[in-house]
Amino acid sequence: MRILALLLALLVAAPAAAAQKGDCGTIVIPTGVGVSSSADITSFSPLFGTSLYNAQSAALLYLGLIWLNADRQIDWSRSLASSITTPDQGTTYLVTLRPWHWSDGVPVTTADVTYAFQLIQEMGTTYPGYGTGGMPTIIKRLDVIDATHFKVVLTRQVNPVWYIDNGLSQLEPLPRHSWSHYTMDQIWQSQSTPSFFNVVDGPLKIQRLDVGLDAIFVPNPAYEGPKMHFQRLVFRFLESDGAEIQGVESGDLDLADLPDALWNTAHDLPGIYTVQLPPSSGWNEIQLNFRNPQSAFLNDVRIRDAMQDAVDQNQIIKLVFHGAGKASYADLPPLPPDFLSPAMRTGQYPVGYDPAKARALLAQAGYTPGPDGMMRKDGKPLMFTALFSTGDADITQEVELIQADLRKAGIDMKVRQIEFNQLLALLYGPPDGWQAAWIGETTGAYPSGEGSYATGAGENSGGYSDAEMDKLIDASIYQPGLNGLYAYEDYLSAQQPTLTFAEADVVVLARDRIHGVDKFIDANANYYPEQLYCTEGST
């Protein structure tokens, strides 16, 4: 009996022991895993994080004032601020820093916050977050109260949720005692030099960057947060999705994104399992150029709604994304219910796949089908050219399906592939340089549209302008509560200033030895390195 009990105990203990968080030694993963195709890390500076990969790297080295989780809630355990209050409901913000230290033992203080703000001001419009959350122009002054308390006074009263999520979150303390003797030019030129970033307060430190090849991070020994379960975390830059798959199959990589094109073959690979991540906070859209005289028809909201109604996004999700994706009917990321308007919460949108409604809208706008079935008005065909950048098979397939659906409704969308750089240059070039462009988009944590849809906004490359939209954006920013946001969202979906389409859920391939992948990456493309661990005894 005793022997039986002992054997039973051993049987139960074995899996429990196996599930304990063992050290992984070196973990090797592609950059952008769980979010996007791999690309270079070219900067570790939070100031110059213009690319996703650079921003992710910087977030591993430096903690932000606040950390927003996938539910758009502040995770205080990962934030340098321990409290934020606004005694006057939106003009003044009192911030308290928690006790925290840089990796060289120097305390993180309000001097580091003011230093970061000075650098942001000095960068001007080249600061990646310029304009988001009003940064930096909405800040009237930043007053230091003591080493752990400071006060931000804005030029006017704003919605605190908007400002904290989009604006205050950018005030990331930087090591003043280590950087202040460098000029901005020197900081710029050192942004990819690991030794420049030897003073950090985040979970990791950068050990080495092999430009164009890999970046090696090691745990910050002075980090006061959760312990890491690895000795080194290596981010590899890989040229293609195929290289990622081959890497994980051959054992060179521990994780890789599963491209939709290889969906069927990759689910039964030996020694590898799949993890489906929640929908990311990005989406795909076709931006429309309202400045181009040849696209004057786009100013008619009936045409825009008709285009959105003509496309069967669920079919795209089924055919291209193998069922793993979510349709999008407004220029918004997947949001927690609190951030969605009541109508959107129940799945009600003014647009959605309805080809009959699309044709009816076109008829209302004065279009009739020609002999070839394509819509015409005053002898002119309903036709435009959409640009999209090269290199992604999923995008190509999705665009082709959209094109086919639009043709069924009588809308002739021609497509042209160009390099991404040239696409961006055209977006901000002469008005007649483009009509429509396929872009992957994200938004701030609080999805107000002041950067994209307000008249004259910096990222409003298509020149969209609507007085009601401006009014609702202002309401979402300046009025308390979320009703202003809800009204903006509903109007946005009705107006369709851009055409939005489904984004695939990301599926990650992971080698059997590595665990915690589902918690390692969140929908906001944040990495939580402490979540990765290996089976004890594996290497």
Add this chain to the structure above:
Amino acid sequence: MIATRLASSTLTIFILVTLVFFMAHLTPGGPAYSILGMKATAASVQQLNARLGLDAPIWKQYLIWWWHLFQGKLGYSYLLSRPVGSLLWQYEINTLVFYTVSIVLSTALSILLGLVQGVYFGYWPAKLIGGLQLAGYALPGFFVAAMLVLWFSVELHWLPASGISNLREVHPGVGSYAAHLVLPVVTVTILTVSGLSRYFGEAVHEELGKDYVRTARAKGVSFQAILFGHVIRNALRPLVTILGLSFPYIFTGGVIVESVFNYPGLGWLMWRSALSQDYPILIAIVLIIGVLTILGNLLADIVNGLLDPRASYE
């Protein structure tokens, strides 16, 4: 003669660099868009261009570039935030090792296969080699590379799929670097030997049909002595010319193979610089290619002169 040749070569390089400089700068877009990405706005692009000196007139940027070159500076990479010289050197070492091994191996194998093909011309060994040459020549480089990775890395786990060393090792040894070189070298060798061995085989066959060989045989000289003492030496001349033209590849690499294997060589760097419009790197590499092509030709002519003293450079 050499002075004239050097002068015309210098003019060629000047024209080449000028063309590439203006073509790169006049292409729509610019490095500011690569740097700013989706955060690019008209204002931020303008400000960044001013910081990078790209708001100056093109002719002025051109003159500044030459001025810096005469001072020994190749510029600063806009995207990688490193001096171009140090970047090129870092990638250059990788390419030098990779392609030197590949060219040496390719040359040795080409001579061996070409010799057999030339000697046994019309017989089954030559036909077999000819068939393999045709197959190797017809296969695209990326296909060969992908197949090798599929078999030897993914299926058999014998060799790594990409990179230059085992990143799981804190201090990878020579063995790790060597293992990562095998598949890329084999790929380049297959592709190179296919063409090179055929040239050499044809040259050997042609030499074997010449009068001096017939005369030597009639005089009783052994076939081996004729082959190794005379035929190979004469048949090597076209091979040397081709190798001279290939000389730049030892230093500049190739885009396709380096991309498939994620091998950080100069070819890969050039490709990525072109895509992201990182002008300083792109123009510096073009300059290097131009100089090396000319040097390679010169070297080939000198070696041919050594092989055949009848060749004259006057």
